[in-house]
Amino acid sequence: MAAGGSASRRAQEARRQERLLREQWQAARRQARRWEAASEGERRVAAQLLVLTARGWRLLVDRRWPGTRAANVDMLLVGPGGVFVVDVKNWRSAPEAHEGRLRVGGEPRGDHVAKLLAVTKAAESAVASLGMSPVAVQPLMVFAGHRVDAELGRIRLLGEHEVGPVLLSERHRLRAESVRAIADHLERVFPEHEGSAVAPGVTPAPPREQSQEALPDGLFDLDGLREAALEEALRAPIEQWMTFLHPDQVALVRRNWAGPARISGPAGTGKTVVGLHRAAHLAQRTTGRILYVTFANNLPRVQATFLKAMSPAVADRVEFRSLHSWAQEFLNEHGVPVRLHGDKAQTAFSLAWKHVGRDSCLAEIDPAPAYWKEEIDHVIKGRGITSFEEYATVPRRRRRASLRRPHRQAVWALHEAYEALRAERGVHDFNDVLSLALAEALRHPGRPRYAAVIVDEVQDLTLVGVRLLHALVGDAPNGLLLVGDGQQAVYPGGFRLSDAGIDIRGDRGQVLRTNYRNSKEILDAALAVVAEDSFEDIDGLRTPGRRDVDLTYHDGHVLRVTRSTLAEHDQALLEALLGLPLAARADAAVLCPSMRAIGHYQRLLERAGIPVCQLEHYDGRPVDAVKLGSYRRAKGLEFKRVYLPEHNAALTNGSRPPEAEVSETRREREELLRSGLFVAMTRARDILWLGTVLSP
Numbered sequence: 001m002a003a004g005g006s007a008s009r010r011a012q013e014a015r016r017q018e019r020l021l022r023e024q025w026q027a028a029r030r031q032a033r034r035w036e037a038a039s040e041g042e043r044r045v046a047a048q049l050l051v052l053t054a055r056g057w058r059l060l061v062d063r064r065w066p067g068t069r070a071a072n073v074d075m076l077l078v079g080p081g082g083v084f085v086v087d088v089k090n091w092r093s094a095p096e097a098h099e100g101r102l103r104v105g106g107e108p109r110g111d112h113v114a115k116l117l118a119v120t121k122a123a124e125s126a127v128a129s130l131g132m133s134p135v136a137v138q139p140l141m142v143f144a145g146h147r148v149d150a151e152l153g154r155i156r157l158l159g160e161h162e163v164g165p166v167l168l169s170e171r172h173r174l175r176a177e178s179v180r181a182i183a184d185h186l187e188r189v190f191p192e193h194e195g196s197a198v199a200p201g202v203t204p205a206p207p208r209e210q211s212q213e214a215l216p217d218g219l220f221d222l223d224g225l226r227e228a229a230l231e232e233a234l235r236a237p238i239e240q241w242m243t244f245l246h247p248d249q250v251a252l253v254r255r256n257w258a259g260p261a262r263i264s265g266p267a268g269t270g271k272t273v274v275g276l277h278r279a280a281h282l283a284q285r286t287t288g289r290i291l292y293v294t295f296a297n298n299l300p301r302v303q304a305t306f307l308k309a310m311s312p313a314v315a316d317r318v319e320f321r322s323l324h325s326w327a328q329e330f331l332n333e334h335g336v337p338v339r340l341h342g343d344k345a346q347t348a349f350s351l352a353w354k355h356v357g358r359d360s361c362l363a364e365i366d367p368a369p370a371y372w373k374e375e376i377d378h379v380i381k382g383r384g385i386t387s388f389e390e391y392a393t394v395p396r397r398r399r400r401a402s403l404r405r406p407h408r409q410a411v412w413a414l415h416e417a418y419e420a421l422r423a424e425r426g427v428h429d430f431n432d433v434l435s436l437a438l439a440e441a442l443r444h445p446g447r448p449r450y451a452a453v454i455v456d457e458v459q460d461l462t463l464v465g466v467r468l469l470h471a472l473v474g475d476a477p478n479g480l481l482l483v484g485d486g487q488q489a490v491y492p493g494g495f496r497l498s499d500a501g502i503d504i505r506g507d508r509g510q511v512l513r514t515n516y517r518n519s520k521e522i523l524d525a526a527l528a529v530v531a532e533d534s535f536e537d538i539d540g541l542r543t544p545g546r547r548d549v550d551l552t553y554h555d556g557h558v559l560r561v562t563r564s565t566l567a568e569h570d571q572a573l574l575e576a577l578l579g580l581p582l583a584a585r586a587d588a589a590v591l592c593p594s595m596r597a598i599g600h601y602q603r604l605l606e607r608a609g610i611p612v613c614q615l616e617h618y619d620g621r622p623v624d625a626v627k628l629g630s631y632r633r634a635k636g637l638e639f640k641r642v643y644l645p646e647h648n649a650a651l652t653n654g655s656r657p658p659e660a661e662v663s664e665t666r667r668e669r670e671e672l673l674r675s676g677l678f679v680a681m682t683r684a685r686d687i688l689w690l691g692t693v694l695s696p
């Protein structure tokens with residue numbers, strides 16, 4: 001039933017659009033005819049664009065390029081789809097875009113490309129003061145008398161038939177008031193060109209008798225426009241942040257940095273948003289590829305979805321990858337054999353622990369082998385340490401237990417045993433993949449394969465990981481951008497920029513301070529968890545856990561739900577979720593600290609008939625299911641409603657021995673658990689549900 005109903009609605013809308021378009025097209029053609037100085041071809045293009053002016057677009061024609069005496073800009077077009085800088089060409093031969101160059105009739109036309117890009121840059125600067133990101137400004141070359149739909153770097157090449165439908169079906173990023181304000185502003189910045197022979201007013205002329213305006217065959221393709229208009233009517237607008245940023249953010253997106261740069265700031269301050277806009281901006285400015293990397297492997301899919309919506313023209317030049325999957329592919333391409341096998345590597349470690357760890361002095365500090373596996377993973381291999389002398393004195397960042405020389409000797413013996421057993425099995429672990437890739441990258445310093453590398457959640461990388469990414473672009477201008485927040489580190493170990501040989505000075509280190517995501521109530525609750533945990537960020541600075549953050553006005557609440565038993569607690573969670581309107585479930589997430597808890601809540605929700613989407617499978621596109629995953633998997637994401645069942649179960653609550661008796665390693669573990677909880681809590685925009693069980 002639904003399908004039949006929607007088909008008939010679609011047909012009805014199509015008929016309405018067709019009627020409307022005929023009227024608009026006829027008015028536009030009459031108006032274009034008044035442009036005496038223009039050629040017939042240019043008038044036809046103008047008529048296409050004038051149709052848009054009847055649909056909420058503003059067309060500025062023949063404007064002066066600011067800062068020049070005589071240079072002109074053919075057209076500026078502002079509408080729901082953004083700002084377009086339009087250059088109309090009335091060339092006899094069709095354009096050819098090949099290997100980034102424009103040729104017409106075999107002749108190079110690079111000068112036209114350069115001019116259009118320069119005007120686009122001027123338009124970007126003009127709208128930046130209104131907080132508009134450069135990704136919303138797009139250059140277009142339109143060819144009268146030809147059918148074209150191609151790309152030349154960031155320039156879209158369209159024929160006269162294609163331009164109308166393409167612009168009409170752009171996703172909506174500007175509301176009517178913004179279109180007005182931006183067009184008014186551009187009208188002032190790009191004044192009318194003196195001596196312009198084009199009629200200035202571009203409001204459609206009053207309709208004449210319509211019968212005389214029969215459409216000449218082949219001149220105008222109503223079908224294309226009608227389809228586009230229909231799509232436009234059914235399409236949802238893209239998010240506000242994909243077009244408008246705070247002016248300070250726009251400045252970061254557009255800035256020229258002479259070498260590696262860094263953007264830091266507390267949770268929710270728009271770091272990823274700036275990173276994504278910067279990726280799109282750099283892709284627009286260069287012909288090279290941009291690598292956007294994170295540690296987590298679900299985040300790249302989500303970020304790729306966002307970029308595609310935000311800036312489809314450059315989406316295929318930005319590669320979103322998790323660090324390890326990228327490194328593995330890089331090794332494969334270079335013919336370096338790699339046999340990543342996490343389980344076999346883990347068995348090798350367990351055996352090594354049994355042979356040389358369990359009965360050593362290490363067990364006095366912490367009897368849990370996991371602590372020592374982390375020591376090897378994050379301190380020794382994560383830092384690329386290959387000799388005991390180096391390990392004997394290395395600063396163990398984010399590690400609390402102090403290890404004297406005999407302990408370090410014991411760790412080294414464990415490491416060597418592990419490496420021998422791993423090698424015997426012929427397998428690699430995750431750290432090996434990065435070390436091999438680093439060695440390979442350093443072996444081929446030649447032509448960089450990326451114009452830029454942007455690293456998100458950089459605090460979660462190991463030193464070897466960050467060195468590897470640095471090696472890909474070196475200290476090239478605008479090459480490396482590190483984005484992250486030390487307070488959200490959820491892995492042990494860590495590094496300082498100086499350890500990695502990355503020198504970030506002056507304005508290349510930027511801090512964002514305005515939280516756009518959380519309400520005061522939610523942020524205060526999250527900060528209370530880590531208030532006592534000062535942390536060291538990658539610049540080596542110690543920062544107190546309770547940080548000063550500017551908040552934007554935003555409503556949001558914390559709901560604390562305490563029940564005596566797990567069954568009652570789970571029932572309360574189900575009631576909260578079942579009470580949501582169906583559409584609201586899509587923006588709700590249940591986050592858990594462990595795999596065991598994820599399994600438990602997956603069964604609970606499914607039994608109650610609540611559809612669940614694991615965060616592993618979430619790619620940022622709306623899906624009508626409650627998201628479910630671990631705190632770590634939720635990094636970098638956000639949801640309107642976040643549910644944290646048994647949120648404090650892993651933290652100490654009354655059962656903790658006196659402070660003096662708590663081991664350093666236990667303190668370290670608890671600190672990491674609190675960081676994880678802090679990350680999970682700060683994912684919530686409107687509602688943060690905190691479940692507690694009194695007697696689990």
Ligand SMILES: Nc1ncnc2c1ncn2[C@@H]1O[C@H](COP(=O)(O)OP(=O)(O)OP(=O)(O)O)[C@@H](O)[C@H]1O
Nearest residue numbers: 241244245246267268269270271272273516517636
């Ligand atoms: N200028 C802005 N105006 C309005 N909202 C914004 C702006 N900049 C960012 N936001 C919003 O703020 C939220 C947080 O942005 P983002 O995810 O980039 O922050 P972050 O600093 O990377 O967060 P985290 O470190 O917690 O993952 C998003 O909902 C985004 O839409």
